Amino acid sequence: MWRSLLKNTLSYNHLKCSKDSHPSNAVFSVSHLGLPQNIRSVFLASERYAMEYPLLRPVPPPSSARCLSSLRSLRKFILISIVSCMAVVTLTTMAILLVLSFQVSSPLNPSYDNRVTIPLPNIETGNRNQSDIRRHSTLKNSSFLASSNKTLFSSSISCYNKCWPYTAFRFQSECQNGVCHCQGKGYDPTSCLPIYKNCSIRRNSSNAVAYWHQKIQETFGCHSYKEANSERNSQVYVISTMNEWKAHQPIRLNVTEAMTRQFQPITLVLASYYPAHWFIQIQSGIHLSSILQISTVHFNSGRIFLNGKEVSKQKSLLTKQRSLVGYGDDRYSGHTIQLLQTVDRLAGSITSFSGSQRANFWTLDIS
Structure with missing residues (x-):
C-alpha cells in the first residue's frame, strides 16, 4: 500500500x-x-x-563515551562501598560502647533493677498514727534494707581499662584494679560521690525513703550529728530529685518523727531540676520554720502545699532560689556540690541530705 x-x-x-x-x-x-x-x-x-537498509538501527556510541560511562559507574560503586563500610563501622562502634557503658555503670548484682514494691505509708495530717510511724521506722531500719545496701547497691563502680561513667573532667577518674577512682576536688576517691564540709554522700545512707510509683528507689544521703544549726537555730533537711523529663510533677513528702524528742525548728529544702508541685504532710508536733525551694529552670513556677494549703504566697515561710541541682551521684550531669553550697549559703549547715534520681513520693524521718 x-x-x-x-x-x-x-x-x-x-x-x-x-x-x-x-x-x-x-x-x-x-x-x-x-x-x-x-x-x-x-x-x-x-x-x-x-531490503538491505537496516531500519531504525541504533548507532553504537564511540569508544570514548563508553569508557566515560564505565568510569562513572565505577566511581559510583566505590563511593557507595565507602559509605556503607563507614556506616557499618560506626554502628558497630556505637553498639560496643553502649554495651560497655551498660556493663560498667550497672552494679555487679544482676538483680539491681528488681525494685521491691511496698505499699506507701498513709500518715494523716495532725493525727499521729503510731502504727504507720512504727511501720516506717521498721522499714527504714529493717534487715532487708541493710542487706540491700550491701548487695543491691554497691558503693564502688566497676570498670574496665577506663572509667566510663565518670569521664567528665571534674571527676579526674581512672580505672584501678577494675574499680573507678576519682581524684577530682570535692569527690570521694573510692566512691566518686560528692563531699562538702561535713556532708559525705553515701549510697542508701539516707534517713528518707524514696518511691517511684510505689517502688523503692536508690537514694544517696549524708548526715550531720550537730544537734542544731548554730547560726539559724534550726535543722536543715534537704530532699533532692532530678525528674528531668517533665516539669511541674507532683511530689508528695511525708515528714514524721518516730520517736518524740525535743528538736529545734526544721528547715525543709526541696530541690529538683524542673520546678515541681510539692505536697507536704507534716506530723503534728513538728515545727516547720521555713521552706527553701530550689530548681534549675523556671524556678519561680513551682507550687507548694503544706497540709493541704498552698504556701506559695507566704513569703515569710517560703523562699525560692535558682541553682544547679544534683541528687548525690553526679555522673549523669548532676551538680550536687553546687546544690550543697547554695543550701549552706541560704539555710546554713546541712543536717541531712537525701537524694534520688527520680521520685514522686518521699517519707522523711527526723528522729
Whole structure:
C-alpha cells in the first residue's frame, strides 16, 4: 500500500550523467506534494537494495563515551562501598560502647533493677498514727534494707581499662584494679560521690525513703550529728530529685518523727531540676520554720502545699532560689556540690541530705 503511495508521490527522471544508461545511475526526487502523515522518512534507493537498509538501527556510541560511562559507574560503586563500610563501622562502634557503658555503670548484682514494691505509708495530717510511724521506722531500719545496701547497691563502680561513667573532667577518674577512682576536688576517691564540709554522700545512707510509683528507689544521703544549726537555730533537711523529663510533677513528702524528742525548728529544702508541685504532710508536733525551694529552670513556677494549703504566697515561710541541682551521684550531669553550697549559703549547715534520681513520693524521718 505504501509503495503505491510512494509511486504517486515520488517522481523520477533518468538524468543521464554519463553515457552509461545503467539503472543505478538513475536520479530520484520527491515532488512538492509531500509525503503522507503516517510516513516520517523515505530512503531513496533502488528497489533491489531497499531490503538491505537496516531500519531504525541504533548507532553504537564511540569508544570514548563508553569508557566515560564505565568510569562513572565505577566511581559510583566505590563511593557507595565507602559509605556503607563507614556506616557499618560506626554502628558497630556505637553498639560496643553502649554495651560497655551498660556493663560498667550497672552494679555487679544482676538483680539491681528488681525494685521491691511496698505499699506507701498513709500518715494523716495532725493525727499521729503510731502504727504507720512504727511501720516506717521498721522499714527504714529493717534487715532487708541493710542487706540491700550491701548487695543491691554497691558503693564502688566497676570498670574496665577506663572509667566510663565518670569521664567528665571534674571527676579526674581512672580505672584501678577494675574499680573507678576519682581524684577530682570535692569527690570521694573510692566512691566518686560528692563531699562538702561535713556532708559525705553515701549510697542508701539516707534517713528518707524514696518511691517511684510505689517502688523503692536508690537514694544517696549524708548526715550531720550537730544537734542544731548554730547560726539559724534550726535543722536543715534537704530532699533532692532530678525528674528531668517533665516539669511541674507532683511530689508528695511525708515528714514524721518516730520517736518524740525535743528538736529545734526544721528547715525543709526541696530541690529538683524542673520546678515541681510539692505536697507536704507534716506530723503534728513538728515545727516547720521555713521552706527553701530550689530548681534549675523556671524556678519561680513551682507550687507548694503544706497540709493541704498552698504556701506559695507566704513569703515569710517560703523562699525560692535558682541553682544547679544534683541528687548525690553526679555522673549523669548532676551538680550536687553546687546544690550543697547554695543550701549552706541560704539555710546554713546541712543536717541531712537525701537524694534520688527520680521520685514522686518521699517519707522523711527526723528522729
